[in-house]
């Protein structure tokens with residue numbers, strides 16, 4: 287058997303496709319699409335002249351990638367750095383470019399440290415964190431039945447382990463420490 | 473105001489927050505009337521995106537009413553109904569000047585490797601998002617557009633991300649008449665990509681997923697052939713068989729970082745966060761496309777390395793096109809297609825959930841319960857919700 291030069295025939299002709307599928311071919315011309323040209327050099331910009339863009343006030347020191355020349359004129363202020371996680375993240379930004387794995391792995395570490403602290407603090411509040419939220423949806427929207435025959439059901443089984451075990455382990459650790467402290471006091 | 477808030481992996485809740493302020497003269501504050509949960513939000517929800525801080529409000533697919541404008545805002549007025557692209561962008565930097573709105577250089581100090589996105593961690597700039605009653609919108613004259621009279625709020629909401637991204641995914645596939653197009657992933661993005669592929673003249677469109685309800689949508693909504701990858705030992709071989717052993721002309725990855733289909737890859741990335749993303753779908757795309765073909769990637773991957781089969785891409789002479797969608801650049805054409813009824817975004821809305829219950833909406837979307845494709849989040853300001 288030999289592979290030949292031709293494209294195998296399609297099951298439907300353009301006429302059949304046009305009849306079956308609303309809008310078939312309305313963007314047929316590859317040059318007439320909003321992604322063409324991929325890089326457009328246009329005189330008229332969408333935005334204001336760059337010299338007219340003021341710098342947003344930096345009310346507290348704002349971390350930035352060392353691949354930038356300066357703080358960008360506009361930036362988010364949603365959750366400023368704080369505490370131990372803030373120190374880790376600040377170090378990741380100040381020390382490593384985005385090209386370095388250390389940059390991202392430190393940021394991930396910062397995420398875990400911050401989440402851990404937030405959970406611990408939440409136990410002293412009126413709204414303690416739980417291992418996973420929204421589980422009421424299982425009751426209201428299908429639960430097990432919705433997972434019949436799905437390949438992702440296999441790792442759904444893992445979810446409680448991945449999500450729950452650190453909680454159980456931490457809880458057990460806290461209990462052990464408290465016991466030891468109490469035993470010593472006695 | 474009420475806002476969705478991140479509390480750590482798999483944990484979100486609604487909290488009271490201050491209404492955002494004007495922080496820059498070109499800012500607006502928008503009162504959100506509808507927001508959606510996107511597949512991308514799941515990457516944050518699962519703790520996969522570096523520098524996702526506790527207290528962060530997600531949400532980058534939303535519409536609303538202008539509530540306040542900064543002194544340098546010229547075109548928008550309080551009370552205007554606006555649709556806001558998921559990109560935060562300035563319109564004036566080197567990249568915006570070339571149409572790369574999703575790669576703006578003036579709005580994200582945290583990274584140069586990605587532009588600004590609402591509610592998408594500090595890695596994309598540290599902006600709280602639109603799954604809240606109010607949201608800060610920088611460069612208010614640049615990003616938002618007025619919602620045309622004839623366009624419904626549901627349709628407008630999906631145009632701010634899912635529809636624009638599906639269409640973009642097909643467009644950067646550089647489809648020519650008669651191409652065989654495989655779309656991996658039958659979420660909202662994949663379904664819109666499949667639909668858009670026909671507009672660009674595809675000769676066959678094949679959608680791959682493992683969720684039956686979504687594959688059903690691929691057949692009815694997107695008029696496509698479907699493959700349930702759970703029923704096949706080797707999807708790459710199947711793609712070859714379906715294409716006379718040449719491979720597809722174009723493969724679109726609309727799955728991204730949390731791909732299933734290989735337990736080891738899924739667990740090392742999505743569960744243990746040892747990779748920037750499970751590259752299963754991307755590798756299927758690379759191996760399933762024909763030599764000299766095009767792989768279009770709109771599925772999202774994080775900044776950490778993943779095990780992509782780059783050698784195959786090289787040796788097959790592939791073209792790989794990808795980006796976060798420059799949403800506003802897609803709009804003029806999409807307005808035409810929506811108005812003509814060639815694309816009906818709201819067909820994929822499966823759930824409407826009030827902001828108070830957003831934790832359930834996240835679980836629903838994450839576990840794909842109850843045929844969920846696109847859940848919309850409504851606020852007290854939503855009409856007819």
Ligand SMILES: NC(=O)c1ccc[n+]([C@@H]2O[C@H](COP(=O)([O-])OP(=O)(O)OC[C@H]3O[C@@H](n4cnc5c(N)ncnc54)[C@H](O)[C@@H]3O)[C@@H](O)[C@H]2O)c1
Pocket residue numbers: 510511512513514515633634637656657658659660661662680681682683686701726727728729730731732733752753769770771772773795796797845
């Ligand atoms: N580039 C952008 O601008 C942009 C914008 C929006 C969304 N996205 C990304 O696009 C992707 C899809 O978004 P969505 O909202 O449709 O998400 P979604 O989670 O609803 O859909 C993903 C689908 O992929 C399926 N899937 C999983 N593994 C698969 C595999 N190996 N092969 C085929 N299908 C598989 C899932 O079952 C699911 O139906 C996400 O990664 C999201 O982050 C990118």
Ligand SMILES: [Zn+2]
Pocket residue numbers: 510511512513532533558633634
């Ligand atoms: Zn999105």
Ligand SMILES: [Zn+2]
Pocket residue numbers: 561562563564565566567568569575576577578
């Ligand atoms: Zn810009």
